[in-house]
Structures are given as C-alpha cells and as structure tokens.
Amino acid sequence: MTQAAKAMTSVSVALAGSGGAGVMTAGNMLLEAAAQAGYYGLMTRSSGPQIRGGEAAAMLRIATTPCDSVDDRYQVLAAVDWGNVARFAAELPLEASSLVVGDPAQGEPPEVFLKSGARYAPVTLKATAKKIPGGWPNMVALGLLGGLIGLPAAALRAAVEKSMKKGGDALAASLAAVQAGVGEAAKIGVRYPLAPAPARSSRWLVTGNQAAGYGAIRGGVRFVAAYPITPATELLEWMAPALAQVGGTLVQAEDELASINMILGASYGGVPSLTATSGPGLSLMIEALGLGVAAEIPIVVVDVMRTGPSTGIATKTEQADLNIAMYGLHGDAPHLVLAPNSVADCLLTTQWATHLAETLQVPAIVLSDQFFGQARAVVERPADVSFAGARQRAEPDAADYQRYALTPTGVSPMAIPGTPGITYTADGLEHGERGTPSSAAADHLAQMEKRARKLDSIDYGEHWAEIEGEGELAVITWGSCTGAVREAFARAKADGVSGRLLSLRLMSPAQPQRLRRALQGVKRALVVEQSFGGQFMRYLRGEYDLPCELTSFRKPGPLPVRPDEIHRKILEWSRA
Amino acid sequence: MTQAAKAMTSVSVALAGSGGAGVMTAGNMLLEAAAQAGYYGLMTRSSGPQIRGGEAAAMLRIATTPCDSVDDRYQVLAAVDWGNVARFAAELPLEASSLVVGDPAQGEPPEVFLKSGARYAPVTLKATAKKIPGGWPNMVALGLLGGLIGLPAAALRAAVEKSMKKGGDALAASLAAVQAGVGEAAKIGVRYPLAPAPARSSRWLVTGNQAAGYGAIRGGVRFVAAYPITPATELLEWMAPALAQVGGTLVQAEDELASINMILGASYGGVPSLTATSGPGLSLMIEALGLGVAAEIPIVVVDVMRTGPSTGIATKTEQADLNIAMYGLHGDAPHLVLAPNSVADCLLTTQWATHLAETLQVPAIVLSDQFFGQARAVVERPADVSFAGARQRAEPDAADYQRYALTPTGVSPMAIPGTPGITYTADGLEHGERGTPSSAAADHLAQMEKRARKLDSIDYGEHWAEIEGEGELAVITWGSCTGAVREAFARAKADGVSGRLLSLRLMSPAQPQRLRRALQGVKRALVVEQSFGGQFMRYLRGEYDLPCELTSFRKPGPLPVRPDEIHRKILEWSRA
Amino acid sequence: MNAPATATNLKPQQFKSDVKPVWCPGCGDYTVLSSITKALAALEVRPENVAVVSGIGCSSRIPAYTTCYGFHGVHGRALAAATGLKVARPDLTVIAAGGDGDGYSIGGNHFLHACRRNVDLTYIVMDNRVYGMTKGQPSPTTEPDWDSKLSPHGTGLREFHPLVIALASGANFIARATSSDPNGTADLITQAVRHPGFSFIEVLSPCVTFRPEQRSWKDMVHPAPVEPTDDPARAARRLMTDDGFNIGVLFAGHRKPYRPEASASPKRVAELEAEFVL
Amino acid sequence: MNAPATATNLKPQQFKSDVKPVWCPGCGDYTVLSSITKALAALEVRPENVAVVSGIGCSSRIPAYTTCYGFHGVHGRALAAATGLKVARPDLTVIAAGGDGDGYSIGGNHFLHACRRNVDLTYIVMDNRVYGMTKGQPSPTTEPDWDSKLSPHGTGLREFHPLVIALASGANFIARATSSDPNGTADLITQAVRHPGFSFIEVLSPCVTFRPEQRSWKDMVHPAPVEPTDDPARAARRLMTDDGFNIGVLFAGHRKPYRPEASASPKRVAELEAEFVL
Numbered sequence A, B: 001m002t003q004a005a006k007a008m009t010s011v012s013v014a015l016a017g018s019g020g021a022g023v024m025t026a027g028n029m030l031l032e033a034a035a036q037a038g039y040y041g042l043m044t045r046s047s048g049p050q051i052r053g054g055e056a057a058a059m060l061r062i063a064t065t066p067c068d069s070v071d072d073r074y075q076v077l078a079a080v081d082w083g084n085v086a087r088f089a090a091e092l093p094l095e096a097s098s099l100v101v102g103d104p105a106q107g108e109p110p111e112v113f114l115k116s117g118a119r120y121a122p123v124t125l126k127a128t129a130k131k132i133p134g135g136w137p138n139m140v141a142l143g144l145l146g147g148l149i150g151l152p153a154a155a156l157r158a159a160v161e162k163s164m165k166k167g168g169d170a171l172a173a174s175l176a177a178v179q180a181g182v183g184e185a186a187k188i189g190v191r192y193p194l195a196p197a198p199a200r201s202s203r204w205l206v207t208g209n210q211a212a213g214y215g216a217i218r219g220g221v222r223f224v225a226a227y228p229i230t231p232a233t234e235l236l237e238w239m240a241p242a243l244a245q246v247g248g249t250l251v252q253a254e255d256e257l258a259s260i261n262m263i264l265g266a267s268y269g270g271v272p273s274l275t276a277t278s279g280p281g282l283s284l285m286i287e288a289l290g291l292g293v294a295a296e297i298p299i300v301v302v303d304v305m306r307t308g309p310s311t312g313i314a315t316k317t318e319q320a321d322l323n324i325a326m327y328g329l330h331g332d333a334p335h336l337v338l339a340p341n342s343v344a345d346c347l348l349t350t351q352w353a354t355h356l357a358e359t360l361q362v363p364a365i366v367l368s369d370q371f372f373g374q375a376r377a378v379v380e381r382p383a384d385v386s387f388a389g390a391r392q393r394a395e396p397d398a399a400d401y402q403r404y405a406l407t408p409t410g411v412s413p414m415a416i417p418g419t420p421g422i423t424y425t426a427d428g429l430e431h432g433e434r435g436t437p438s439s440a441a442a443d444h445l446a447q448m449e450k451r452a453r454k455l456d457s458i459d460y461g462e463h464w465a466e467i468e469g470e471g472e473l474a475v476i477t478w479g480s481c482t483g484a485v486r487e488a489f490a491r492a493k494a495d496g497v498s499g500r501l502l503s504l505r506l507m508s509p510a511q512p513q514r515l516r517r518a519l520q521g522v523k524r525a526l527v528v529e530q531s532f533g534g535q536f537m538r539y540l541r542g543e544y545d546l547p548c549e550l551t552s553f554r555k556p557g558p559l560p561v562r563p564d565e566i567h568r569k570i571l572e573w574s575r576a
Numbered sequence C, D: 001m002n003a004p005a006t007a008t009n010l011k012p013q014q015f016k017s018d019v020k021p022v023w024c025p026g027c028g029d030y031t032v033l034s035s036i037t038k039a040l041a042a043l044e045v046r047p048e049n050v051a052v053v054s055g056i057g058c059s060s061r062i063p064a065y066t067t068c069y070g071f072h073g074v075h076g077r078a079l080a081a082a083t084g085l086k087v088a089r090p091d092l093t094v095i096a097a098g099g100d101g102d103g104y105s106i107g108g109n110h111f112l113h114a115c116r117r118n119v120d121l122t123y124i125v126m127d128n129r130v131y132g133m134t135k136g137q138p139s140p141t142t143e144p145d146w147d148s149k150l151s152p153h154g155t156g157l158r159e160f161h162p163l164v165i166a167l168a169s170g171a172n173f174i175a176r177a178t179s180s181d182p183n184g185t186a187d188l189i190t191q192a193v194r195h196p197g198f199s200f201i202e203v204l205s206p207c208v209t210f211r212p213e214q215r216s217w218k219d220m221v222h223p224a225p226v227e228p229t230d231d232p233a234r235a236a237r238r239l240m241t242d243d244g245f246n247i248g249v250l251f252a253g254h255r256k257p258y259r260p261e262a263s264a265s266p267k268r269v270a271e272l273e274a275e276f277v278l
C-alpha cells in the first residue's frame, strides 16, 4: 500500500555496497536517466581506504532546479550489501522519513542507519537479479531507485542503453533487471516522487574537472605538463586526448617541480600553459610560481583542493589551500587567485584565469576542490564567454625594446622567441627594464611597483564575485560553500530572514572598493568556509576594511557543507 | 688645522674599493680595534655583482652603546680607489658635514658622493703605502679611519696583530702602514672623535648567522642537513665544525627537499634537528613542513631572508618571507614562527625556537634576515637561558600506547625508535590516535583540534615580544627594523614625542591577549616593516583585533631601514 | 645494518602488525611484506631497532603493516628521511621502501644521491611499472607502448633502468627479486641488510588491478645466470643487456659506508663560544 | 635542432650580447660562452630562433651574455624549462646550460628524465666541481677529499659520474669538452645540436677562484683514444673506467627523439564539448 506521496523538487538517494558490486556504474546510470528525464542532478562518490575492491557509495541528488550543493539528508539509502557500508554513515545522514533498502540475504542494515528512525525495506536484490540470466543486483537497485523517485521507464532505458553501447544479451539482461527493480520499488509502499521535470533546456553532464579542463582550452591553453595526484588526475586525463585533438600537448612530468617549470618554459615560448595538482603538489610549485611572478610569465595552476595538511585525506574535500595560494610565495609576489563557485563555473573561472594570466603576464592559481572536481552534475550549458589568451606581444625589431619596461599599466609587451630584433633574457633575479640583473634599490622598487600595478590595471568587471539578494545581513563565502549558502538563504526566506549572498570568485587581487559597494548597507556578515583555521575569515580581515560586524562559520573537511547547517546558523545568528 | 670636534657617541664610516683592495680585511680590523678600545660596533658589507674581484664596501658603525641598526648617514667615506664605488651611493648616504677621502692618484670622487656637500680630502693612500715595503693602501686607510674617529693606537695595533697571527715582516709592514694612515688623518683637519668608551663589560664579536647557529646547538640541535644558499651558507659553515665538536653531524644534502626530509627523519629518530636556508630554499621545503605538522615531528628551519621574490637579490635584506612562513603551508597547518630582533637575539630566538619545537613537537620557522645574518657586531654577551630540548618521550612498553593520543594539552608523548613495546608509524595522512590512516570526519576534526590546541598549551612568557616605553602612541614592528625603531623613538623623545615600542618575537601562534594588554591605552599605532606589500600589516590585521588606529610604514629591501626615516615618520604621524 | 645486541628468537609473524593493508587482493606487495618480515626474523633484530621509511603510493603503505618503527612520509622523499634517520641514529637498522613512481620519478634525485652517499641502509622498491595509488598512470619503468588515459597510445619513452642507474651512481649492493618468490626475496633482503653501505633491491611486484598482465611475470623470472660481480664496469655491461627478469644479487661492491667523522677535538657546548668572546 | 629556414652569415660575435659577465677574470665559463657563439655561427641559425635556458649559478648566467632568447630560471630546473619550451615550440633550437651543482645536485632528477625523454635539445654543463656562486661548497663532482668550510676534510663521497649517468638514463649523444679548447668545444656543441634527441656535453670549466688548482686541467685533458660508439653497453664500460679527461664524442645513439603525436582526429575547440551535451 503506497503512502500518498507529495511530489518533491529535490530527492537525494545513495547506493552503496562492497567492491565489485557496481554501485558507481548504477549511480552514473541513474544520473544519466534523471538527466534524460529532464531533471538536474549531482553525483558524488565515496569509497573506503582500499585501493580497489573496497566498499563504495554513489550519492545522488536529483532535482527540478540546478544542484550546486548536496542536500542535508538522503531520502533513500539502498545497499547491494552491507559489507563496510557503515563507514559511510557520517556521509549519509538519514531522517525519520528516509528509507533504507537492503537485501535481507546480506544481513540487517547497520544500526547507525536505522537509529535515524528511517524505515527499513528488505528487498531481495540478489535473488531478483539471479532470476534474470546475466542480471546483476546493481541493476535491480538502479531500477528500484528509479522507481522510488518516479523516473520514467524510458529514461532509465535510455541511460542503460547509452552506457552499454555494445548492446546484445548483456544489455537485455540489464534492462530486465532494471525493470524488475522498478517492480520491487512499487511493492515497498513508500515513494519519493519527483515533481515534474522543468522545461527542457540545453544542458551538460560534466564534472568540475572536465569543466575546468575545457575552460582552460577555451581560454587558449595548448600546453600542459603535470604529475598525477588525486583529485586532479581526472582533469589531466580529460585534457590529454582533448589537447591532442586541438593541436596541443600534455607531458607527464617526473614531478611537480618539473611540471611547473615545463609550463613556464612553454609559456615563455608563447604558448598558454597550465598544470593541475592538489595541495602536496602545489607546495612543490611554490618556488617556480615566484619565478613566474618575477619573470612575468603567465601560467595557470589549477589546485583541486583536498583535505590537508600534508598528505591528509586525498579523496576528500576542504577549502584550506587559500593560505598557500594567496600567501605561499616567498618575497612580495603579487599574482592572481581565482575560485569557481559551482561545478559548471569551473569552466568560466578557469577560462577567465587563463585570460587574466595571459593579459597580465602573471601566474594564476585556480582553487577548485575535490567536491567540484569529482562531482558529476547536470548543469545548464555554460554561457560562451569570450575570454581568450590576450598576451601583449612585442613587435619584431621594436626599437630599444625593453622586456620589463615601466609602462603605465605595468604590463609590458612580451617578446616571443622566434621574433627577430627583440631578444632578451627572462630573469627571476631582480632586474632593470631591459631584464639585466640589478641589485639597485631603485630598480627593485620600480619593478615591485610595476608588478603590483599591473594587477590593478584592468577592470575585472562583474565576474569578481556572485552577488545575490538584499538586506542588512550578508553571508560572504567562496568556492564550494556557495551552493549550500544559496540554498540556506532560500530556506531562510521562508523564516522571514533575508540577506545578501556574496561569493568571491576573484580572491587576488582583492577588490576592496567593489566589496565595500557590495556590502553597502550591510550591518552584519556571516563568513562561511570549509577550513578549520578560518583562512577565509583571516583573508577578509587582512585584505579588506569590512564595514560591518563579522561572524565566522567554519568547519574542516572531509564532510561537505550542507544547507541545513548554514540555514540554522543564519537563523541563530540573524536573531542574536 | 683641526676643527674643534665634539665627541660623538656614534660614528659611521665606510671603506670602499675595487676587488682585491682589501677593504673587507681592513673593515674587520677596524671593528676589532673598536671592540678592543671598548666600543660597540656593527659592520655590514656590500659588493658588486661580480662573483669575486668586484668593488666592495665595508660599512661600520662604532658607538658607545650597542648598535642594533645602521645609522642614517656616514661621517666618513674612504675609498682605496673609485672603480665602481659609485654603485654603492644609495647605500652610503653622506651629509654636508661628512668627509670623503680618496687617493687623488685614483681620480676624483664620483659626483654622487660630493653633491651631499661633503668635504673631499685627497690622501695619497697608495703612495704612502708604497713607501713602506710590504705596505698596502687598505692598511693606510685603516689607520686613517682609526685616526679620524680617535681610536687609540694600541687598539689598532692589537686588532692588526690578532688578524695577522703569523707576524713577521707582513705584520710589521701593516703596522707601519696603519701608523702612516693615522698620520695622514691628523693632516686632514677634520675629526669625528668618539666619546670615551663605556665601562668594560663581557662582550662578543659575532654575526647573526653564528649566533643563530650557536643558539641552535644550545637548544639541543645535533643534526643539520642543508643545501648552500646565500645568505644562510655562513650559518651552516659555522655549524659544520662546531656540531662535529659536540658530537653532532651536518650533512650537505643534494637539494632542499632532501635537507628538510633528512631532518624530519633525524628528528623522528629523537635527535633535535635543523636546517637553514633562504626564500628559494624555503619554498622547496613547504611540502615537508606540512609533514612535520601532521606527523608531529619537531624541526627548526632558519630562513635568512633576502630580497625577493624569486631569486631576487641574493645578497640583500628584506622582510618579505613573513607570508610564506606564516601561511605557506597547504591545508590548516599550525606551526611556530619566530623572529629575532637583533644580531645577538639570533641566539636566544633560535634557541627558544628549538626548545618550543621540541616541547610542542612541531616545526618552527625562524625568520632571520640577511642584515642580521651577515652583520658582524660587538654585542653584550647574551644571557644564558635554559631553553633546551624538552621533547616528551613515551616510556618503554607503555600500555596501549597511542602516538597521537588526544591529550588535554594536545602534546602526546613520542616514541623514539629503539624504545621497545611502543612502535608506531609516523604519518602525514590524517590518522586516528594510534596513527592509523583515517578519513573519518571525527578523526580529522579531533587531530586538527589537537594540533591547534598544543600551540596554545604553554605559556610563552615574556619572550613573545620586546616591549619598551609608555604612552598613547605605539610602533609595532619586528625583526631587523627593531633597532631603527628604537633609535627613532629615542630621538623623538627629544622632540617631545614618546610612545611604546612593540617588537614581536613570536609571530605564530599569535598572542592576541598579550598584544591587547601591551597596547592598553594606545590610541594609534604605526606599523613598521621592510616589505613592499605590507605583509606584517596584513598579518596584524588578520590575526589580531587591534584596539587602535593603524598606520603602515613600509619599504622593500635592499636598503636597510634607517632610524631617520622612521623618526621623521613618527613625528609627522604623531602630529597628524 | 648494525649488529643486534642480542640474538632474538622472533618469528616473521611478530614483525607483522594488526593493521589491515589497503592493498587489492592479489597485489604483489603482500608477499613483499612477508619477505620483509621473514628477513627481519632471519636477521635476528628486534622490531624496535628497525625503522621502515617510505613515501606515498600503495607500496609505500608498508611501514604500518610491520611492527617496526615506521615513517610514512611524503611522496618521493623516503630516501632522504631514511638517510637523516640513519646518520643521526646509526644504531638502528633502516629500511626504505616504496614504489617505482615514488622512487624513480619524483624521488629520482634522492635515489641517485643515496646510491652515491652510501649510507648503510637498504632500499626496497616494489616495481609494478605503474602508479597504482593514483589509479593507473605510467611510471618511469612503464613500457613505452602501454596505453593509459593520461598517455593514450603510450608514452613512447624508453624505460628507466633502475639497476643500471643504481650502479652508475654507486650503490654498493644491487639485487633483483620477485614477489612470486617470497623466500628468495627474504633471503635477498637479508643479504642486502647485512651488506655494509647502500643496498638496493628492485622487487618485481605486480599490480593486479591496473596491470593484470603482470601476473605472468611469475613465469618469466629466472635466476641470474651469472655470479654476482664486484666490478662496476662488468656489472654495467651485464645490467645493460639484462632481460629485466634475472633474479638474484647482481652487484656487490666494497665501498666504505658513509659515516660522519667524529671530531678529534670534542668540546662542551659552552666552549664553542670562546671564538666570539672579545 | 631544427634546420634553419635560410642559411645565415652571422659571426660568432653577433651571438654575444653587450651585457658584461659577472664572472671572475680567468673563469672557464668565458671560453664556453665563446664556444657557444662559435657553434651558433657554424650552425647558421639566427639568434631569435635559439633559446638558451639555465638555472642558477655562475655558469647559469650565460643566457644573458648571448643575443639569443634567454631564460634564467630557478636553481636546478633548466632542463624542465627547456623541455617545456622545446615541446611547445619545436621550431626553436633549445640549449640548456648551467653548472654541476645546478645540474647534478638539485637538478639531478631532471637530468635523469631529460636523458630518458630524449627531447631534441642540447645540455651543456660547465663542470668546475664546486658551487662557485655560493662561494665554494662541494658539488656532486667534487673530489671526496676536497677541504671546504662546509665539509672540513672533504665529503668523503664518491664523485658523481655525469657521463655514465647520462648514458644509463638514455642520453642520445654524450661528449666531454674542455674550456681550454674553445674551438674543439664549439665543434662538439655544433655536433650535439645537430644530433637528433637529447645531447649532453660536459665541459671541464675551471673555477679559478675557488678551485685554482683546476688551471692545471688544461695539461691533463687529451682526445678520447677511441672512436665514438653507438653501443650503450660498450660505452658504459668505457665511461666507467674513463680517466675523466677524455675529450670528444663518447657516445652517439640512434633513439628517436620525443615528439608528441599529432592527433589523427583534429577538432575545433567547440567540438570538444560534444561529449558533455545531453
């Protein structure tokens, strides 16, 4: 007997199981099916410490509007088996109205999931699958989840067909298993039906790592050198064939020292260049980043942040590389730091970073994170922006060419090897305008001013931050907290609380005037970030004269920041 | 005809010349002579870009009280020849009452020196030296400078004898040349006589690099691994034989990555360990510093700062590695940062840093700089402080030993290899109390809190800062600006302006309560630092809630900060 | 190594900790772990007098799986940490261990200089010709035509030859082992630890997950057809033409291990300040 | 190298800039600079089509003393920067240059991997067996008993053998030159640049300031008594027993230079997004 279920605008479901159970495959198909049905969605994943074959969980949110954040709780947790699935408990919060589905042949669900008050529905996934020659329990689970949230059968079918292109018996078996799963769902008597899908629009299914890679190529990047590291590797793995197709090259370097110096060499040669890494790798790139600043060589470094410090937790997210990105270089070394604020925005931000680096002849660090990088999302097709490499090149045989000329903007035309009559030596030693090393105080001061000045020489326009809402309260945040804050604000509205959302995309150079303007009339601001030490809060205090009272809300990784905790904080704080 | 000259409490003189002219030798002897005569003194040096054989200048300040700063202007500039000496003009400010001494056979002094209005006194240094078989012009110049400032003949003699231990003809010739120089001084008709020397006390002649090295050994350091880099090399070169004599070891590593990982290995083995470097090397140590934080392995890194960014100006000073030292690590990685505030204080601060690192099982960065490191100074013998290695070691066969136990202080007893029954694996991966890798949010949070907590678990006592004076105005500064600020305040007193001097020795962890107390009653504070970007100012704003209005006074290297510029700033600012 | 103070009677099992390896079922590293514990038992050392030092990678997880002191450092720096430890604590038996990526790619420079420095420690590389931990990228020892996402159609690069490099840089003991022969590997490790100076063992240790074809290595390995030599030039020639599957000690030299000189004129700390006193 | 589009008639002098070297009078690096400019003239390239890339050290100052494009990077990373440049800009002639400290100590890993990668560039090391720039510390090629402040009584470490390492890691052309024979060195550089793939020239270049005894090198060098070989194993044997003063081409191999594959299915940028479109 099915409960009368209200249609939902967002449903979160998770599928877990031991290694080899195929939960990721099923999860990906479910996301694809949701996309086919016209929904938006977001899938993240988690796995145990085992390199391979350990327990895994695919965590999906499917909704009628774009999902820039995970939700607070899961409506459904289905497990192919319970193996070590309990270790995901902190990542899979349930509530009393949730449903736990498990195969009774695999034992009872762990207590930790049931203590939420969630209802347990035993479903014989394995036995059901067994009845279908070539059928697998994960496909039954897929059908079950699809059924529970009311995805049309055609969408499920299309998703399965798309990922099993070979077709044949295997496809038929999978389709049958999915069908059986849908049937099992109907028997449970609870449903979490999605509201009708919104009007079709042009959408992508993409990860943040792919979006960043594509943004870089759009921005003009044609050379990448990098060293594998979780969670940046997929960005590189996406770029390797993509670059080759557009006439670019990716070199796997022997280490991060090599990768960053390789891209400096390539960019010195006139080719916009990028590397991608995570915290430990970024640490090794610090010295050469300084060379990029001093010798004025544009490069882009995408740091897909993971939980630190040191090796930390390689597969989990955190926003704690803001310090190193902003302040990690020795000496006074002005450079660009940008941060995307959604999976899709990884495209725009990386493209913009490339454009700015090229325009200003300076290294740009893009602070993505594991959440963005590895999340797969159904997003609105990102707008075409025209940011592309815009390096000012010096003319052949320019008279009295000086590479580091003290121009009014601070940007000096760059001679590209191969151009006659204007050869010079790029130098990380302090130098005069020609580039010849100099230890004169006047040269040092002039070049320091030049390098600082150029960062303030352009109008960064509206992209410096996302600004939404009105009122005397504001939440200032960045990166992957943005989606949760947006959602928290939306909920707070129902409580009669409203305010402004400010999510900074351009972290360096700081934009004090712009921020002051954006905060005009704001009395109090809540600063939301995912770092134990409050790096963003300290950054704001150090870089800006904020005209309002500040309160810090922060937590470290590895768990994502959820709308509910911010919502509660906003209520408590707005009423304090 | 000698002008009636008032006795001076501080005289600054410089000796310059081309490579091979022996100006450094003569400068060192002059400092030694001043010390023998009971004066305090400070000698810094400068040389041209040539690796060897280029122009050089020895710059001395000799005074009746300790010299923690260079003075504003030089009373005497003597040149053995004028070669490229003009390139030192910015470093050798003169005034109308100054004297320029040069050998007329070497041409006229460069205009840049005379435009100060300084008087030019031609002295035939070379011809005078030639008259003495084996005599050299630099020794004549030594005598001349000694004569001009009124050093007793016996002190000059003693200094020459000390540095020419072999004696014989060479010694006799030098003594004669010095004597001839004294004679030439008398003929000039101007003198800059020093006031009588103060009462004798127990004093040292030492460089900041030596003092830091000795402080480290006093603190218990017995293993050093390092890679040469200007201006830290002399610290290592002093330590190499010194360590060997006290049963320690210095290893020259293949690079900075190796040096810092070597000292982590050695310290993990229970031996207090150190490395010394400068900006470019520190950049390469960032990743392993994070390992020290996460795995809780004490180490000391002395960063002898030079002008940045990148390779910058290797032989010149600047205070612009504060950012990287404080915030350079990826992830949230609390650690210690300390800074000496005088040449002599390099001893105490490095010793204290070693003590704190060992006590708290955390890396400590000591921010010295080129000015301290390479300056030779006559200083009061530093007090014996009892800071020594105090690592909490775990007992053999301790029951249920957990390396990363969540103790109330955050400091957990460390098992030292060789100790039975408590073996463990040190790990830079996030871990539980036992050290086993963990990606659980609870473990991450607990260990983050532990690592942060321990830094606040001890009373840092009075050493956290130097605090002098009273009043509603304060100057907040650090490191090698301290001496100049102190002197500026002393002068401002004569102008009826007084205030407090606050020089921070403990940069991290920040001491907000202490600072607030120290600033009680202060209305306005001037923040003085030698960095283009205002790193210290941003640090103060970010880390502290300063109860007063802040004004920034900053300049980059390579020129030292001089008392006069701060004095003028204090006057202008205090009256604004 | 340094001679143990007293002989022990420990079983290999007593060198194995209770921490469950993260390794995939069938990974070659399991038997390397067994070989190490067997060797330690044979060496009659006590776990507290042994330190196992590593970098990052699947193979680099090994320290925590022993009951010895362990140091799981950062990627590529195992040899640097091991060097510092051994020089500061010459009484310990120090074993550095890790993977081909850790040791030959990011750690290549330390490998060169550790061979040259000849500190008395043992370096065990579990070579699976792939980056296992990061899920299957080519390492320096990967075959040029091995297809992967990061290097579609292969890297096209000649393999790095660890044994030749070790020899060229001065390693004092060079052996190749295979995880398919745990006892043989244990024996080679025992010899390596006993040999004074820097000893290097390359262990063929399949990654069954990303390089399942390496399971066939067990059929390709064979004992080295020649006796070990102490002549580097001869060894060079031999190693450069070696098929990559010769198992055994391939070079054993006589260079004196690095040991910092003790001072001829030891002093108390306070005496050092004499040179500053005026 | 890449063939110049049109032959030029430039004189060596035209490859020398007006920047005054910081080098000490008598430093071997002056003649290495001359040899480079002579070689470039002989190669009939134009300065704007040549890039000279270096790290940090006395010798690493060399780029600015030429009229070519120069890149004076950070310590030890010349080969990485040169590799990126050449791969991105295969049309340029790329020469990396620097010292023994820069190349064999901090830069050792890039040396290994550049040899292995075999990108078509030339690496010239001015070996003076000392860190000149930092005023006299031992480098990897320094004799074990050379006394210095940092290593009183010497390091006790066996010298690093650059040619053997280059060979072991796969360099495609290996020569030793001497700064006492500028024409001979120019000729070797010319050959090296012409040879496809990674070519390595070790130049004995005395540091007259910190190693004045190296002035006598000019009397110790002699032409290599044998013909160059293309057999690595034979070259290994020869190099390992070499006296360190053999001048000439010691190995010239036939490995194919690294060159990224052009895609069989080129696309416009916008086409890449097809895979995301739902």
Ligand SMILES: Cc1ncc(C[n+]2csc(CCOP(=O)(O)OP(=O)(O)O)c2C)c(N)n1
Pocket: A227, A228, A229, A230, A256, A280, A281, A284, A311, C056, C057, C058, C059, C060, C075, C098, C099, C100, C101, C102, C103, C126, C128, C130, C131, C132, C133, C134, C139, C207
């Ligand atoms: C500085 C840094 N760069 C990259 C990584 C990512 N990473 C972890 S393990 C690894 C390679 C492991 O390969 P290998 O050493 O062969 O060990 P295996 O997993 O194959 O045993 C890499 C690149 C890292 N942890 N740190």
Ligand SMILES: Cc1ncc(C[n+]2csc(CCOP(=O)(O)OP(=O)(O)O)c2C)c(N)n1
Pocket: B227, B228, B229, B230, B256, B280, B281, B284, B311, D056, D057, D058, D059, D060, D075, D098, D099, D100, D101, D102, D103, D126, D128, D130, D131, D132, D133, D134, D139, D207
């Ligand atoms: C990261 C870093 N570490 C150390 C230094 C200091 N340093 C500059 S040059 C040099 C060694 C130079 O030796 P070599 O490469 O042999 O060149 P040479 O001066 O002998 O020609 C060192 C250690 C530096 N600039 N950067």
Ligand code: SF4
Pocket: A051, A052, C022, C023, C024, C026, C027, C028, C029, C058, C059, C128, C132, C133, C206, C207, C208, C209, C210
């Ligand atoms: S991925 Fe490969 S190397 Fe890593 S544990 Fe699995 S089988 Fe072993």
Ligand code: SF4
Pocket: B051, B052, D022, D023, D024, D026, D027, D028, D029, D058, D059, D128, D132, D133, D206, D207, D208, D209, D210
């Ligand atoms: S110090 Fe040595 S290497 Fe450097 S320039 Fe002088 S002679 Fe040449």
Ligand SMILES: [Mg+2]
Pocket: C057, C099, C100, C101, C126, C127, C128, C129, C130, C131, C132, C139
């Ligand atoms: Mg491997």
Ligand SMILES: [Mg+2]
Pocket: D057, D099, D100, D101, D126, D127, D128, D129, D130, D131, D132, D139
């Ligand atoms: Mg050298």
